Amino acid sequence: MADYQDVLARVRKVTAQMLNVDEEEVTEDKDFAFHLGAESIDSIKLVAGFDEEFGIEMDEAEAVQVQSVGAAVEYIMKYLD
Amino acid sequence: MRLVIFEGDNFYNFFPIAYLRPTFELRCGHSLLYEKIIRNHPGLAVSFFCRDYLAETFSARCPEGSAVNDLRSLKDDLLVFNGNLLVKKFKLHPQGPEEIALSEDGEILYSRIKKETAGKLPCTDIRSFLDTAREKLPVEKAPDLTLITYQWELIQHNREAIDSDFEIAGKSGIEGMVDKQANIYGPAERLYVAPGAEVHPQVVIDTTGGPVTIERGSIVFPHSRIEGPCYIGPETRITRGNIHEGCSFGPVCRAGGEIEESIIQGYSNKYHDGFLGHAYLGEWINLGALTTNSDLKNDYGTVEVYMPDSEGNWRYVDTKSTKIGCFIGDHTKTSIGTFLNTGAHVGVMTLLMGTGKVLPKFIPSFSWFLEGAVTAGYGYARLLETAEIAAGRRERSLTKADKALLDHVYKLTEPERKKAIRKDRKKLLRG
Numbered sequence: 001m002a003d004y005q006d007v008l009a010r011v012r013k014v015t016a017q018m019l020n021v022d023e024e025e026v027t028e029d030k031d032f033a034f035h036l037g038a039e040s041i042d043s044i045k046l047v048a049g050f051d052e053e054f055g056i057e058m059d060e061a062e063a064v065q066v067q068s069v070g071a072a073v074e075y076i077m078k079y080l081d
Numbered sequence: 082m083r084l085v086i087f088e089g090d091n092f093y094n095f096f097p098i099a100y101l102r103p104t105f106e107l108r109c110g111h112s113l114l115y116e117k118i119i120r121n122h123p124g125l126a127v128s129f130f131c132r133d134y135l136a137e138t139f140s141a142r143c144p145e146g147s148a149v150n151d152l153r154s155l156k157d158d159l160l161v162f163n164g165n166l167l168v169k170k171f172k173l174h175p176q177g178p179e180e181i182a183l184s185e186d187g188e189i190l191y192s193r194i195k196k197e198t199a200g201k202l203p204c205t206d207i208r209s210f211l212d213t214a215r216e217k218l219p220v221e222k223a224p225d226l227t228l229i230t231y232q233w234e235l236i237q238h239n240r241e242a243i244d245s246d247f248e249i250a251g252k253s254g255i256e257g258m259v260d261k262q263a264n265i266y267g268p269a270e271r272l273y274v275a276p277g278a279e280v281h282p283q284v285v286i287d288t289t290g291g292p293v294t295i296e297r298g299s300i301v302f303p304h305s306r307i308e309g310p311c312y313i314g315p316e317t318r319i320t321r322g323n324i325h326e327g328c329s330f331g332p333v334c335r336a337g338g339e340i341e342e343s344i345i346q347g348y349s350n351k352y353h354d355g356f357l358g359h360a361y362l363g364e365w366i367n368l369g370a371l372t373t374n375s376d377l378k379n380d381y382g383t384v385e386v387y388m389p390d391s392e393g394n395w396r397y398v399d400t401k402s403t404k405i406g407c408f409i410g411d412h413t414k415t416s417i418g419t420f421l422n423t424g425a426h427v428g429v430m431t432l433l434m435g436t437g438k439v440l441p442k443f444i445p446s447f448s449w450f451l452e453g454a455v456t457a458g459y460g461y462a463r464l465l466e467t468a469e470i471a472a473g474r475r476e477r478s479l480t481k482a483d484k485a486l487l488d489h490v491y492k493l494t495e496p497e498r499k500k501a502i503r504k505d506r507k508k509l510l511r512g
Contacts, residue, residue, distance in 0.1 A: 017510065041434070041451055045509055048456050052506035057499075061460035 002080035007054075008073050014049040015069060018042065028070035050076055082175050083157040084122050086115050087130040087207055089165045089188065093389045095232045097410030097428045097446065098346070098363050100490050103131035103139055105164025107361075108331055108344050109235045110242025111250065111294060111312045118162045119144065120249070121172040128154040129164075130207040134489045137482040152204045159199055161192040161211070167227040167238055169245040181215055182223035189215055190223050232408055233386070233400050236359050239344055240291065240327040243310035247273070247292035257295070260284075271309060275299075278313075290326050305337075320352060331364075333475055341376075343406065348475060359406035363429070365471055367414045374421035375439070376406035384424040387443040395443075395497060400424065410446060412468045428498075429490060430464045445498035447491050454505035455498075461491055 008028065016023040019036050032038040032046065047063045050056070050072065056079040066072050088103045095104050105115040112120070119127060128148040131139060136150045148154040160173045173191055181192040189211055194202075198217070203209040229235055253270045257278035265272055267288035274280060275297040283303040286293050291310030298316040301307060305322040312329040313319065319330075320337040328340055331347025338351065341358040345351070349362050353370035360374055378384060384405035385397040407421045410429030415421075419435035427433065428446025436453045444450050449458025458464075465479070465487065472478050479487075 014510075044449065044451055044456050044458050048454070048502075048506045048509045052510055059460070060457040061462050064459050 002077045004073065004077065007077055007080065008069075010053050011050065011069060011073050011076065014053050015046065015072075018045045018049045026069055028073070029068065031068045032072075033067070046072075054080065056080070082125055083154060083159050084119065084125040084127045085130065085155065085159050085161040086118055086127065086164045087161065087211065088132065089163055090208070090391070091165075091230060092132060093391060093393075094230060096388060097426060098232055098361050098408055100429045100446065100494070101135070101138070101363070101411050101486060102346075103129070103135050103164065104229075105129070105131070106139065106142075107229075107232075107235055108329055108346055109167055109229070109239055110329060111246035114167060114229070115164055117168045117246070118164070118166065121168060121170065122160060122175075125160070125175075126154075126157075131164075134486060138480075138486050141480065141482065150207075152207070152210070155199055155202075155204060155210060156196065157199065158196045159192070159194040161189070161194060161214070163188060163190050163228065165229045166190060167229055167235075167242060169242075170249060171224065171226060179218050180221040181218040182221050182226075183215070184223070184228050187215075188228060190226055190228060192218060194218065231398070231400070232361055233359075233402065233405050236327075236342055236344060236361055236406070237402065239329055239342065240310050243294075243312050243327070243329060244291055246312070247271070247294060247310070250294070252294070257297070263301075267309070275315075296332075314347065321354075325358075342404070346411075348477075357406065359404050360409070361407075362409045363411035363413075365412045365468060366409055367471065369415045369417040369419060369435075371417055372415045372419040372421070372435075374407045374425065375423040376404055378403070378423050385442075386424040387426045389497075393496075412464070412471070414467070428494060430468065430487065432458060432464065432467075443501075445501050446494040448498050448501065452509060454508045455501040456505065456509070457502055 012023050012026040015026045019038055043064045066075050086105055092099050092104050106113050140149045179195055182190040202213045252273045255274045256276045257274040259280040260282045262282035263280045263284040265286050271288035271292040273294045277297040278295045279300045281303050284301050285306045287308045293307055293309040293311045295313045296315040299313050301319045305319050307324045308326045314330050314332040316332055317330045317334040322337045323339045325341035327342035329344045333348045334345050335350040335352040338354040339356045343357050343360040345362045346364045348364045349366040351357050351368040355371045355373045358376035384400050388398050389395050405424045407425035409427040412430040415433040416435050419433050420439045422439045422442045425442050427444045430447050431444050433450045448455045
């Protein structure tokens, strides 16, 4: 069973790297586009980054619809469980 | 008497441009390869044989009354042709002895088979039928015929095919409109402007190097130069085009900028400035402004193209030519400023975003090339939506069969795509 806090930490790390923001800014409640400045191409980079970090292959059409850091954690955990 | 046109076994030598069509449906000169065979054998019923997964979509496009992958149609007197043949005036007379002509590599070029013999050949699949015919029939020395073995050979033979098709068509002169301020430079009899075609002012048509055909409904807009040999298919627009020798445009294309010795299958746009040379584009492609390909290496070496073999193993194939551009599969779109490498293989329905650098030589089908990496992008469904929109802009639509074919090719191309995506993920993470 995946650990929520562990997944969150790794999602924050990847998000900070991909969006070139400070990791402190990347909290669960943050929306990738609205709060963290992600553009449309960034959502694809994020999905690729999460796939690589977690060794999974998410459904890209679904994954790019995920709007926030917290929702990303929930979505990724479905693949890990 | 029936004309049989079969697709060669080496269809993988024509990927990506033959993912969605049989190889005999590829264009060279004025027309498709199979159209030239039919042209030389008028009035005969026709049977086509191709990969099973192409049969349904091809049936919707093939000449009315033709059979596709119907083995029952082989119970007849037959004139059999390898669909990869690039024929000029060669025709096989319906009357004559049974015979089979082979290439140096043992490929069947053509055959005349009587009904009685055809009835005794195995009819479980076309390959068994042909292989047995090859064993049983007397082998004749074939005249000098061109068998297209790799996709780049279509480009290499395009100039002579345009010359030949123009001569055989026997049409010359202006039946459409050529403005008096347009210039024809060279023999006027080497120009054919079909009814409904227009050549606007300040256009130069240079026939000194070869013939130029402009088909019905096409328009050549001002400040274009068209250098023969050249074929412009129906309903195509040339806008500020600097069209060098050896180009063929299928129907409903939009072409501009600099184009040299290239073939565009049809329904594709290369509307803006940018160079396209020694290239073959499929259908429903859109090349964004300043998309440019290289067709010559800086060291003038021969060009290699990344392609699968018969087992599906991918490797670089030496074209033995120094002038090779790119091969782009149907439905692909490029952004502004996309630079394609010499000998690039760009798959079906890919989306390329320029990076300011030359892109990799191989971009797998159904992938999104973004920020210098092959990705899954927004996924296959989004690509299909874009394809529907693009077709709608030309008052067409994707049929159920078209979508089923795309689904099939999506799965077929999955291994190489996944491999490239996994490899490039690390590149994205590194930034």
